[in-house]
Amino acid sequence: MEKLKKNMVLPMEIIDLNSDGNGVGKIDDFVIFVPMTAKGDKINVRIVKVLKNYGFGIVDSFITASPDRIEVDCPYFRQCGGCALRHISYESECQLKHKMVSDCFERIGGISCQVSPLVENLQVNHYRNKAQFPVTRKDGKAVAGFFANRSHRVVSCDNCLLQPEEFQPIVDCVLNFINEFQIPVYDELKHQGIVRNIYLRRGEVSGEIMVCLVLTKDFLHHQDILIQRLLDCNPQITSIIINCNKDKTNVILGKHCTTIYGKDTILDQLCGVPVELSPLSFYQVNHNQAERLYDIAKEYAGLSGGETVIDLYCGAGTIGLSMADQIGTLIGVEVVPEAVENAKKNAESMELSNTRFLCGDASQAVQVLEQEKIHPDVVLLDPPRKGCSQQVLDSVCHMAPERIVMISCNPATAARDCKMLDEKGYQVQKITPVDLFSRTLHIETVILLNKEC
Incomplete structure (x- = not known):
């Protein structure tokens, strides 16, 4: 066959999906x-790019559709970068995610431990408790939506199927206010304008809603009118905040918040742990699945009541505190000062006297605990997507806990880290993927590692 060239159209069958959600096919x-x-x-594929070892194409036409394919229920699917898997059945999505985790541990980690069945999401739509809507101007009017895949182009989107249904009327209320009073919308290329993002949070148990406007100023003209309109729109709104971000950056939130109505935080409860949420607080976006995730972590920890547990990357302390009634001593470590203060307040409100929270980088904090001759029975690891540093892993192993329980949002870095832990004497015993982010490519995984005798 002649060499593949751009714009050639050829028949091809999709034989797999990769971790980016793209179909994989072969031509010769x-x-x-x-x-x-x-x-x-089975498609006719139009070649759009040819590299040395692989190429990219788009569907020119379908020959035969896969039995996994379903009718897409979102009009923004092809433009928006939020959902990558809305065109396949949920059963197929679960199979794909299980395979993604298995492949990572086998190929990257060289680990042959069988992966348990994926814990499916019982609510595949409207499960998120947080949404950040970038605001732009289109045809002379302010609109909000989400960024197109791999771009900063805003796709206007109404009634996103991942978000609570209460969110769209609130977004519309803010946009109508912006348009009526001609509030300038931020232009990231010119670094001009005021309104950058509309950021909403909702407490699953409390029902409380926070409205946070990300602006380039710490005040908003006519804000009293907006406050009243928002309260009329939804009486569950208990906090309205302005977050000031003047920086030329693609980071959404600035560091300074001003409460213009109600409370500085909203309340929720996760696994029996009271949680205060500010705009800057980390919180799992799928409340109900997060509880199932943490229950598995608790089971894997194998607690009997007298253990010393170190909870690294603890955030507001939710994971460790959810187990605190079965722990002798709980030590949490987190780099964000506000989260540490939240963790301490949460422990106080639960009337716990067996907890301690340290503010600092995980690797530095672990060294401090080593110097204090702390010998944990269990270490909980909940690292960011980039995984754990070599220094953290070395220090954890030096403390020689009996068990390590890892909760990872990235199976690739989890497999890499587990491989390094295996080389230091910790063997993977159990792996359970949990679907917190249905219709997207993201997946959480809980892993149990035991110290070899």
């Missing part, structure tokens, strides 16, 4: 990646 053993396809699709 040359791999072609095609977005928005499903395993089993």
